[in-house]
Amino acid sequence: MKKDAEVIIIGAGIAGLTAAKILKAAGKSVLVLEASDGVGGRVRTDEIDGYLLDRGFQVFLTAYPEAKKLLDYKALELCKFDPGAIILKREGITTLGDPARQPGSIVSTLLSSAATFTDKLRMLRLKLKLAGKSIDQIFSEPEITTTEYLKKEGFSGTIMNQFFRPFMTGIFLEDRLSTSSRMFEFVFKMFSEGNAAVPAKGMGMIPKQLAECLSSQELLFHQNVSAVNGGSVTTTDGVVYQANYVLIATDPLRSPIRNRNSNIERHSVSNMYFTAKKRPFEKPLIALNTLPGKIVNNIAVMDRISTRYSENGDTLISLSLIGDHSKANQNELQENVVNELKFWYPEAVSWKHLKTYHIDYALPNDDHVTNDPDYTTMLVNAQCFTCGDYLMNGSINAAMKSGRLAAEAMINTMF
Template sequence: MAESVDAVIVGAGMAGLVAAQHLREAGKSVKIIEKGKQPGGRVRTDEVQGFRLDRGFQVLLTAYPEAQRYFDYEALDLRNFESGALVFQGRRHNRFYNPQRHRDKFVPTLRSGLATVRDLTILMRLAARWKRATPAELFQQDQITTREYLKLQGFSNTFVDRFLEPFMTGIFLEQGLETPQRMFEFVMKMFSEAPAAIPAMGMGALADQLASKLPEGTIVYGEEVRNIRSGSVKTRSGKIFEAPIIIMATDPTNMLRNFVEEHQPYRSVVNLYFSADRAPFSDKLIALNYGGSRWVNNLAVLTNLSPKLAPEGKHLISVSVVRDTELGERDLQKLVKSELSQAFGPEVNDWQHLRSYFISRALPSPSVFDMELEDQDVIYQNGIYLAGDYLLNGSLQAALYSGRRAAEVALKKPAAQAKEVEVESASK
C-alpha cells in the first residue's frame, strides 16, 4: 500500500536535508528516501578503531553564506585551521601565512622564499577587491582558467607552483588549474573572510545537525529508489511513496539516463588515513606537497585541531592523492609512505594504516560554474525537481543553496500541472 505525503525527496545529502527543512517549515509532510544508513551524502564520517574518518578530506568554509544560514557553529564545536599552509618538498619545509589574516607573520612568510613582496602585494590587493564584491558579482566574471587568471595578475611562477597550484588542487581536485577564474575568486574570498574549520567530531556532524531538525521517521534509510513517476516514487523493496512534489537530491547519473550524457564527469581523489603515536608537525595547518611527480598533494594532522577524532594518545593523519592511478591499496600506501618519509623522517614508516577511500565521484565538474539558480534550472518535469551541487559548482555552498531553491520553486509551482512522465533508474 502506498504512503502519501506532500513531498518525497530522493537522497539525504546536504541538498536533500535543506530541501526537507524548507518544506517542513512551509507545513508540508515530507519523506526522504536514502539508500545508505546515515545522512550526509558525500559529507559523512565513519568510526574505525576509535578514530573518526571523514569520507574524503573536507573542510567547512565558515564564510559560506548558506552554511551561516543553516548551521549552529557553536553547537558543532568548530576547530579552525590557521590561515596558511606548511609547504614541503622532501626535507625542505616552509610556512606560508595569509598576509590579510596574519600580518605579524608577513616577514617570516617573505623569508620562506615561497612568495615575493610583489606576490603578497597582489594577493592583498585582490583580497580587498574580493571583500567588496558579492559572490554573485564574482560569478559574472569571464570563465577563463585559474592559471590564465593568475598569469594575468602577475604572480610569480614560484608562488603559483609551490603554493597556489597544490592548494587549489586540494580544493578543485585537478592539477592543471583549469577551474574557471570565477570559482577560484569565490573560494579565495571565502578563505579571506573567515576560517576554514572542521567540527570537533568530524564533518558528518553537519549532516547530523540538519537531520536532527526533522521529525523522527522523516528519513527512510536503506531504501534504493527504482523508478520515479510524476506523483510517486517506488523503491527496489516495493515500497511506494506518493506525493505531488518530488525532489531528486542525489547524483543524477544514478537516476536519470539522459543526465549521463548531459553533465561532465566527476573528479576523483584517494584519501588515506593513518594513525601515529607522534604527529609529524604540531601546526594547525594544511601541509602542501609541490612538484609535478608527487603522489601526495596535501595532508593534515586532524588531531592538531580536534583530539576527539582519535583515541587518547593517538594522532589522526589524513593524506590526499589527486592523480589517476590503477595501483592497488597496498602499493599506494607504500608510495605514499615513501614520499612522506622523505619529508617527515623514518617515523612515517611506523604509521598504521586505518582506511583508504577511493572516491571516483568526489566533486562534480560542470561545464559552466554558476552561483544562482533560476526556477527552470531546478525543474526536471512538472512535479519533479532537481537539487545538488552539480547544478552550480562543487561546493557545500552550492549543495545547500540548491536544496533551498528546489524547495522554494516546488512550493510555488501548481502541482496540478504535473505530467505523468516515468523516469526509470539508470542503475538496475
C-alpha cells in the same frame, strides 16, 4: 490514493536535507528516502577504532552565506585551521601565512621562499579586490581558467607552483587548474573572509544537524529508488511511495531519472588515513606537496585541529591523493606514499595505515559554474524537481542553496 507525504525527497545529502528543512519550516510534509545507511551523501564521517574519519578530506568555510543562515555554528563546535600552508619543497619546508589575520606569521611569511616579495603584495591586493566584490558580481564575470586568471593577476611561477597549484588542486581536485576563475574568486573570498574549519566531531555533523528536523518516520534508510513516475516513487525492493511532488537530490550518477554512465564529468580523489604516536607537524595548517609527479597532494593532522578525531590521543594523519587510485595495488600505493613523505618526515616509515577511501564522484567538473541555476534546470516535469551542487558549483554552499531554491520553487507551486 493515499499520499505518504506532500514531497518525497530522494537522497539525504546536504542538498536534500536543506530542502527538507525549508519545506518543513513552511509546514509541508516530507519523506526522505536514502539509499545508504546514514545521512550526508559525500559529507560523512565514520568512527573506526576510536578515530573519526571524514570520507574524503574536506574543510567547511564559515563565510559560506547559505551555511550562515541554515546552520548553528556554535552547536557544531567548529575547530579552525590557521590561514596559510606548510610548503613541502625539495629544498626543505617553509611556511606561508596570512599576516593580515595572524600577525605572528609575518616573519615566516616574509622569509618564505614559496613566493616572491611582489607575490606577497599581489596576494594582499587580491584579497582587497575580492573583499570589494559581491558574490553576485563574482559569478557574473567572464570565465577563464584559474591558471589564466592567476597569470593575469601577475603572480610568478614560483608562487603558482609552490602554493596556488597544490592548494587549489586540493580544493578543486584537479591539477591543471582548468576550474572556472569564478570558482577561484569565490573560494578565495570565502577563505579570506572566514575560517577553514571542521566540526569537533567530524564533517558528518553538518548533515546530522540539518537532519534534526526529521523524525524516524520522515527519514528512511536503505531505500534504493529505481523509478520515478509523476508523484510515484518505486524502490528496487518493489515498495511504492506516493506524493504530490518529488525532489531528486542525488548526484547525477545515482539519479533514477538520468542515464547512469561513467562519462559524467567529475573529479575523483583518494583519501588515505594513517595513525602515529607523534605528529609530523604541530602547526594547525595544511601541508602542500610541491614536487612534480607527486602522489600525495596535501596532508592534514586532524587531531591537531580537533582532539575528538582521536579517542586514544594518537595522531591521525589525512592524506589526499588526487585522481582515481582504486585500481592500484593498495599495498604498493601505501608504500609509495610513505616513501614520498619520508623525505620530509622520516618517521613516516612507522606510520600505521588505518583506511583508504576511493571516492569516484567527489566533485562535479567546475570548468563552468553559476551561483543561480535557471528554474528550468531544476524542473524535470510538473511534479518532479532536482537539486544538487552540480547544477551550480561544487561546494557545500551550492548544495545548500540548490536545495533551498528547489524547496522554495515547490512551495510556490503548491499555493
